[in-house]
Amino acid sequence: MNEHTAEARLAARLAELHDAALVSGEPQIRAYRESWRRRWHLAQRARRAAANGPIDSLASRDWRLLFARRWLVVALAGAILVLIVVVYVAGGSARRVPIATEPLHARQPQVPTPAASSSRPAALRDPCQVSNRGDGSHPEIDDFEDGNPLIEAAEGRFGVWSMFKDSDTPGNFEALTPTRLPNATRRNRYALHVSGGELLDWGASIQFDLRPSCYDAGAYSGLSFRAKGPGRVYVGVRQISVVPVEYGGTCTKDCYNVHQKKVDLSARWETYTVAFSDMRQRGYGTPQLDASRINGVGFLVQPADTPYDFWIDDVKFVPR
């Protein structure tokens, strides 16, 4: 028997099986990753690259060809819709005053009375008449893997991550988009990365406002997140009673005195858990956080802790 013929026969048989394996695995691979996501991603990359390179611009193309691709039209429409939502929410957030807009030393009185920070005139309409209630089924707030600044829309929660600091023009800040991790894995590619220089007034805030403005997180007992420093942040939860009346809250005096807890971050990725019961307002004898009337969540950086550089990932509520 000719040895070469035998080897060629084996190679041909293997090539045939190789082909069959690739074709037969197709449905399973499709289930693993739906093809539209891949195609959209590729198209998106091409468009992004085209913006920086030699371009045969969209305007010069044949629009009939463009609209012949239904998936492209649907994807574009979706992107525009998301953009409108982001702009609308970010604009709304800009009109609202953030968690800590006032310098801490300027607060009066120095020692607030128990009722001062959560005073709510009886005549005012309760903003929590319309609130979404978390049932504890989806504790994850955001793992940032979607790469966008929106928190996960679940259990009636909706919000946009944003960052602003005392050196920014008041009311002018941008949505905070997650950053790709330097050592990204397939399961964990993105996280929030914030860094900056020295701040002198009230510091910086990384936060999201919940929409509608009052959220019932009574099914949860605290917040958990992964972070890498080194540095120090204050994990804050703002309840509606510290938001001024003019911004949809019920507070009339010593507003924005949010409940917060200091967390020292290590230089390695670690998971931190902060119970709502451990969060305190400034001063003493202040009321405990009412988790059923939450308006926003944030990470605050005090001027004393600047310059700062840290990562945040996997923010979630802690079920009771």
Place this chain on the structure above:
Amino acid sequence: MRQLSSCLTHDDIEPLPSLRQMGEDDLSTRLGRMQTEAWETLYLDHRRLVRGVLASYLGYVADLEDVTQEVFERALDLVASGKVRPSGDASGMRAWLVAIALRLARAERRRRAKHRSDRRAAEFEPAAVTSGLDPESWQVLRRAQALLAKLPERLRVPWVLRHLEHMTLEEVAASTGVSLATVKRHLTQANTRFARLARCDAVLREHLTEGGGS
């Protein structure tokens, strides 16, 4: 040369007629201009080839499509940054994509080896694609992969490209970055060594005999 138009049936994208008829030079020009449709055509025509190369390197795993996507993204990045001008002929295009696929496959294999030594290895290990083929065929394929893994890379890669992906010698040479003469020498060595290993393997031996395993 095997033309990859058959791949189109695996995907539900129906390229527009004008793009189907796109010539090689035209495709190259359009790629250079970063036209989305051109990249899509490139992807559809070469997806099977890239997946085949990656499968022979990484195994028939469920996340093969992810790595395949990365190959095209890398290609796109290279062209967008101006480091590479797409080749005008189909052969050069295939060789270029395979060269990128080989580089990525090596990096991916290193990454997996690193994670395998990690305690959480199971979490990152992609599931094998096991559906479709009958158990006997799977056995043959897996045994062949195991034997190929015993060959050094300089011999294994040309063998795979030549016999499993039916690339021409010139394409193999361009993909692996060696001369044509070296490719021929490596292929001869790989043939000899693989046949020797196959003869010692109970499953593959019968495929070396007349009419066996068919």
